[in-house]
Amino acid sequence: MKKHLHITHTRVLIVGAGPAGLGVSLALQRAGVTDQLVIDAREVGAAFRAWPNTMSLLTPSFYSNAFGLTDLNSIDPDTSPADFLHTQHPNGEGYAKYLEAIVSHFQLPVRPGVKVTSVKKESARFIVQSEQGEIHADYVVWAAGQFFHPRDHDFPGAEHALHSSRVPDWSALEGDEFTVIGGYESGVDAALNLVHLGKSVRLISRGEPWASDDPDPSRSLSPRTLDRLRELLKTPEKAGLIEFVKNTTIKSIEKGPGFWTLRDQDEIPLATTTRPILANGFHNGLGIVSDHFEYDESNNPIFTEEADESTRTPGLFYSGPALVHRNALFCFIYKFRARFGVIAAEIATRLGLPEVEANLKTYADAGFMNRDLDCCTNCECAIDPDDAETPEPASFAQL
Template structure:
């Protein structure tokens, strides 16, 4: 058997069949790159299909494409989850169905149940070991998401907690009182769902995100989450079930007989009668290619500003929620999709595709080719809001 018969050959390999991977795949096809392959260890939109029951996208979907305003949750300039699903905040399963529909509509070359095991840089490209045949590719776009890489080992005893991503249905948790570690979106979402089920919840946060007025929605709670929190705090019966613990960092968890002990930055003990819930986010998702990227002093991956390429491994690009430029987080779909056209154009031009910029004109007009990173890091709010949300102090505790 010849060597070429032992592997699959492609110009571009995209790892991950979520919004980041499929979005870049569509852009590459628009740019003229048809020799590409998208692989995923699970299925299209697997992370969204694994979301807890009832969990939905924070960013609103609205069909306004015909007026030049692409749906915030769309992964290409011509489709709209709102138009396809007829809902504003799609649940995980629904959004995964939208992703599947996009893949089918564009006839994307997706292969599921094909896990990437190892990636090796070679002089002529990359050799990739998978759970099936090996793959040789000139370029790789790493678009594996974060959901299957929870931060569940951040401190001693973290393994005794239940990460929020492992909860399939909040109705299934036994007990009447819960402690949640993490005050950002996933933590508040979990708290609200449990309170509405009649459970009492203590929500522990390092800061006070529910009172933050940071202009970047990645640094504060979304308007939708704040609306839900306001509605709960306006209900006396529900409000008494929620305790917000601010400026507290859990440093360790100890498991005892029938209860758990959480210790904060001052070694102050907090007891929990049910398994603590971790809502502290996810790892980068770079996993096996992490060593092929440079990392900064905070151990965050570094990407080229020109095209989100590894600065130490030429030909390896990244697309997804771990993208950071100039301290600006691209963790929402509407943010990291702004670079789909950038990655596609760079790869297409290196492959010698003609008229790339013209072919991607619709991406440029729709905000999918954002080269101006200053717009992402500079924000000036010209109108001051005199009614900034500040919850009643009685709902807070430092312990």
């Protein structure tokens, strides 16, 4: 039975009850916006609950809020997943519990199980159609996330592979030899988990991210992942189970009787007797609102630098890992949270609320209200990856 949605009008509607949506909701609450609603097609932190059971956050959690250094994985200046969960790298289930605690403690107006089917703007208001009825809003913040939008149809035959996001337990996969397509975080994570189970893995990557020295963790492997690789390679029997295939782009996959054939950019075939693992990331998650945004030459959605608002549909804001400004990626929680206060301040000001800046001072002090995008782009981490030099180690064992 479908739940009946009683609310038909709200000043601000937030779509998505993950860290991006709840973070903006908290900032709006601090700015004085009480008439708001957060909806989600599933539940609070649903994407984190769907993570493979061995996956955990790359960025470390450490409670240092009292010293003015907010936990990297927190979604507001006053809480800490490390303090709440007593772990440095929360797993998906743990982080979802942290988000649930946020909702409960701050009494955020969250309605789970409300799936949006369309968003349109008529005059000065949005009409959002859901399976539970119509919602009218003055402003919409799209924070639906990416995890449930895997890139599993990017090339011919990609559907024959198993996307890494759809593996709840690596130990449940049958077979002894695996091919993983994608050499960044999710691909290396898949390879590490399989090798630790005694499986042999061929890791195929378009570039050579394990050798990149780009200081931006959004463009290279994170220090934690590199540490995990170094630790694995210290054990000869495990090091011998992983093969690194660099500068190779898989263009197609063909399914045969009991085997799969992968073809690269030179039409060279690679055969595997187990279903290939696809670890090529996710779509931007804009989904049904994608037509409400403009796109650049790289097909990245364009947001205003003033407040991450659509340049095509005023009043529609975005919060989440698809945020890009001036070639700087905001795809980690500690990055896109820097704009929570910016979005909240803009909406609260347009609603005519008093003392917005004063109410959000703690957000500004904690780095949750970053309006100076030069700090993110005039540095080494914003260099064009095409201009970056990539070292050529003789082997990965040099790490």
